[in-house]
Amino acid sequence: MEAGTTPKSKKAGDAGAEPTNASSAQTEANAPVAQPAAEPDAGEPRSAETAPPTAGQPAGETLPLDDPALYLNRELSLLSFQSRVLEEAQDPTNPLLERVKFLSILGSNLAEFSMVRIAGLQQQIESGVAESGGDSLTLGETLRACYREAYSLMSQSREVFDAMLPELRAAGIYIHQLDELDEGQRRAVGTYFDDKVFPVLTPLAFDPGRPFPHISNLSLNLAVLLRDDTGHRLFARVKVPQTLPRFVRVPAPGDVPGTPESDREAHFIYIEQLIAAHLDRLFPDLALLGSYAFRVTRDAEMAIQELEADDLLESIEEGVRRRRFGHVVRCSIEERTPQFVRDILTENLEIDPEEMVAIKPPLGTSGLMELYELDRPDLKDPTFSPAMPAEFEDGAQTDVFAVIRRHDILLHQPYDSFTPVLQLARQAARDPDVLALKWTLYRVGHNAPVVEALLEAADNGKEVAVLVELKARFDEESNIEWAKALEAAGAHVVYGLVGLKTHAKLSLVVRREGERIRRYVHIGTGNYNSVTARLYTDLGLMTCDEQIGADATDVFNRLTGYSSVPGFRKFLVAPAHFRTGMVALIRREIAHQRRDGSGHLVFKMNALVDKQFCKLLYEASQAGVRCELLVRGICRLRPGIPGISENITVTSIVGRFLEHSRVYWFNNGGNEELYIGSGDLMPRNLDRRVEVLTPVEGPTLRRRLRDEILETYLHDTVKARRMLPDGSYERITPAAGDEPLNAMEWFIAHRGHPET
16 A cells, blocks of 8 residues: 555545445454343343344334433443453454553553542432433443443453463463462562562551551552451451552572563562561461452542632642542452451441452552563564654754744644644744743643743743643642642643633744734644653644634633633634534534535544434434444444434444544535544533634645545454444454455554645
């Protein structure tokens, strides 16, 4: 395939292109990964995903569009995405350590699901909320289904890891049980325990004189049963230090301790096993009856009453501290844990029996990422260097402003380098003609080159205004530190609008050029984070379009001051205009379809949750509009239902990178329009966040987005799964005689060669 060509014959804008759906593509149906632990009892409501909504409907009749059976459950749809992550861990075509990485990601995702989604359901039920989320399940039924599905995924992940162990050993990576170690290895780990582990441990007793210790969120612990010399049974807790590696390196059998280690052959034991084997050092005068690992997951949501908070920064800091003490939503224990220990944990953690999850070790599979960090490139995806756009190949000597003045720049990360965005910030910080820099920061991480450039700009006397979103979940602490640093440097730091998160990815540089002022804008789908720019697929537009610059100014004036904007020139901005603008654009496609049959839209997003848009897309399908949806995660809409959604396809792509870009393409009767930006079609994005979408207008860039990027995704036959009417997914496979197409690998192979 030549560089710059697209791997297909039909284009998104071709009105005559045949719809791509499950019936026209050769597919391989896989059994659903996540299965309930047991069949529901007779009379127990079943998940809305268990049967197509048309089951039992008379021939020729369709359900009304408000019928709950047409809408999938939000939480179960999210768990369905986690099952697709698990599939990647099971896929033998993925390199071995990449499969380990997917298990680690799944572990982190399931922990977050408990901390946020299950905790949220519990809070709604406790507060007396009766209504469901618009689907067929009540809140109680949803919670029970989530327990079953999450438990199933956790159990399957352990089975998958057990199946990987022989492959890891064959590759020279050994995870030993303590009784497998030879004498030399035992001496080595004993020395490690004495020198590195023992000084950090703090045994905490639980008896009438000492209360049950606080168990911090996501901590791994040992419940220790002991007996004193009078025969009394005692209980103690030992926390596994989070500051030490989960996998303790041991020498190879027969090696002399102290010899250089090689990642070519690596031997490990779990640190919790090492601690368990040396508990006599912590309790020297007591008889050890047994020790059992357990792990606690707490509610991580923070309720911030902004109107009552005198200082939002202080409130967020306090909320982060309180997160350690949120109520317990899950306690994972080893299957072998005796009932006596289970009862102690259940009573003192104040949890219900269904919140106690007994699984095979290891507890907390997110720690498997340590194995992925081994220097074994032969067991990972081949590395590649993101392409630098030709205009930026002079590196730091590139005049970024001159490049943007010549034409707009579209970056497709991680295939294109994030460096041009960093160069914009750095050059703006040092250019004497730059007057002001304005930036939104949502998730920038601990190592943040963009923030360093903003600090430099403030030091150089530029006007620097930064919107730091303190409520970015799990990134609050790093954002607080950056906010303090920026304020100390003299930047104007604001924390957004009351009641709204600022999720927009927007930056503005104001520059004096002769007798005029020119505004340079970057707007994207992803965060200003140089680490995730290599891990997530995102899009970014760099432009000096005057109307976009004016819109960006209005957005920042609204964020930092009291400016009220009745409308924007080109932007779609939430919460005021995103919803109404998208509704109007979809209805325009319906009108085109009724007029001349050209109705066609392609949406790429992370999630489709909002019921109004699901219903509107059903209406579009009923009118004959061809709706091609690329939805990575949650999708509440059901495609392929006769008379309702037979013109809708939903495709989820899960693979090497996290699909994170949002693109909304409208055929518009052949005069296509498309937008990129930060918002998904979710109520929170539409109504409770500041989101910004921008049109991409240059014909070359539009052609690249439509004919190369979207079309390649739509024709993936390796990492794509097609949703069926019942909410399950099946893999898409190549038609007879066609070569398999992995969209991500195609973008890697063709990076730096956009279609022109």
